[in-house]
Amino acid sequence: MPEVKASKPPKIKAAAKMKQIMSDHFYELDKAMKSKTQKIAWCTSVGPAELLRSMGFLVYFPENHGAILGATRQATDFIPIANSIGYSPEICSYLTSDVGAYLKKKTPLSQVYPGIESVPKPDILVFNTNQCRDVQDWFSFYAREFKVPIIGIETHRGVGEVQAAHIKSVADQMQGLVPKLEEISGQKFDLGELKRVVGLSLECSQLWRKVLETASAVPSPINFFDGTIHMGPAVVMRGTQVAVDYYKELLAELEERVKNKVAAVAGEKHRLYWDGMPIWGKLRPMAELFNSLNTCVVASTYCNSWIFDDFDPGDPFNSMARAYVQLFIVRSDEAKEKYIEDMVKKFKLDGIIFHDCKTCPNNTNARYGMPQRLQKRFGIPNIVVAGDLNDLRCYSEEQTKTVIEAFVEQLNK
């Protein structure tokens, strides 16, 4: 039983600004679509957003929409619609819920943002398979629907040491996108502008890293569930001053919390790592469960995925290529294990939760013996939770609660 009574966690004040940023983002896209004043590119979340932005596109991220479908618990209603036209329940449930919502002509954006009737129609679709093949299939569906061009980068997967050949291949592919982007945007590529955008992305990324690293303080001022919400601007607005300003504000607030020992989870007793996707429809009950157990999920692979240390405005193509190949999801198990080991030390962790995410094998690291290897290598206890990012049909709340409670009981001993 908890020694310190769980109290309601303090609210992060910057959240109001973040909501405004997300609202502005969607209204700007909606306006551009309706007035045809600016071209819209759809981009994968860890795709070449900087290049698109520098060429005058407004950038929309379908994965962000997928996460909203999940968080609003509407995804499970839409997934069967995509299943029925041949998109299996076994594949990415961002894809299936997003396609299902499109076919139903529905979007949660209309409920949150009055006046928005649909997601913004793309002028071009740009993917990067660094995270998975599903994004290419997903965007291909929309390329057929909207009859717009689809271009992309095919990244190496399972990369151990990142080699010059990897970088060259991806950088060349990025440069290869330019002519088509010029044709669609009607704007000439401007190296100076790309350097400026990459510089802003770098700044955003560095600030986001600092935000997440405040969680190395004991007690941690922020938890994983806060992180999944506050990463919004790093995903959809990186490369802009707006995102930079936001993370400056958030960082200052969290540093103040560290100074005053304000804990995200009252009476923090255990510090855990979350590997894998969030279970979007269950963020709140999960946060409440960990809160009631005086246990803080302080760090995660997922939130760290939007840290791009390698961006270099002086060498934009090569550095973007490096940053997008260096990512955890692109790497071999050996590289991932080393990464998690560093996290365990940096964040003073007591245990790891692996989310075995039914429809995203790409963000699941519990299927090739990693939990067992990590436990053997440095004795860190772990537990595997079965669930899904969006498809709540694949999730047993009772079983998950029992597994997490039992894990905390194990740590209590």
Place this chain on the structure above:
Amino acid sequence: MMSKNVEKKYFAGIDIGASATKAVIIDEAKKIVGSHVCRSGADLAGSAQAAYDEALKQAGLKAGDVGLLAATGFGRNNFPAAHCTITEISCHSLGSFHYFPKAITIIDIGGQDNKLIHVDQNGCIMNFKMNRKCAAGTGAFLEEVAYKMDIPLEKLNGLARQSTQDVSLGSFCTVFTGTEILTKIREGKKKEDIIRGAFCSVARRIIEMDPLIGAVVLTGGVVAHNNILAEILGSVINKKVLVPPSPQLIGALGAALLVSAKKKQK
């Protein structure tokens, strides 16, 4: 309330499982003085109360004689009379370690799920696993087999013991196994052999969960009613499988032991 209650001599544990609710009352010497098992049904609090009342009756006690009561299992939060709750993972390890105080691997086969728990020589959990969201290898699977073959559940154990030939059921999934059973019936296989094949399939699902290191202890309702399973599992893993007395009560016993230990800490 807690401090007054710890002075009393008896302790209770209620394990409200997905299929069955089990109540155990122990004395200060950790001896079981009363117990009861009933179906959980839809009214979890009602079943828990009924099981507790019956256990008290068997022990010749009144509720007021019991100091502390802990609830565990799937319905652990549904019994307001409990002084505390604890997960069935912790309770099964406490209950099993009580009978086998050494490094053990506990396999609990319940009505709806399986648990595999590694406990070290001090009784501490090293790690544990629950089965996937599937009935394969659980009591629900055997219920399905009994239903498919139109045989009362309680007859499975006796029939399996009369098997003379190995019949292998290879499917991973309960629904596929159901189809496989129909195929075996069509092929003219004997029901005794098919039923034994179903128990072998349960044993196979268990060994897939995790390495069975150290002494292996089998608990839960399935082995309580089908002791052949311990023998089959023993032959699959090539070592004797330990079964505690009243294996279905181990979770409830663990819960009672937990609160009796709380008294000691005072």
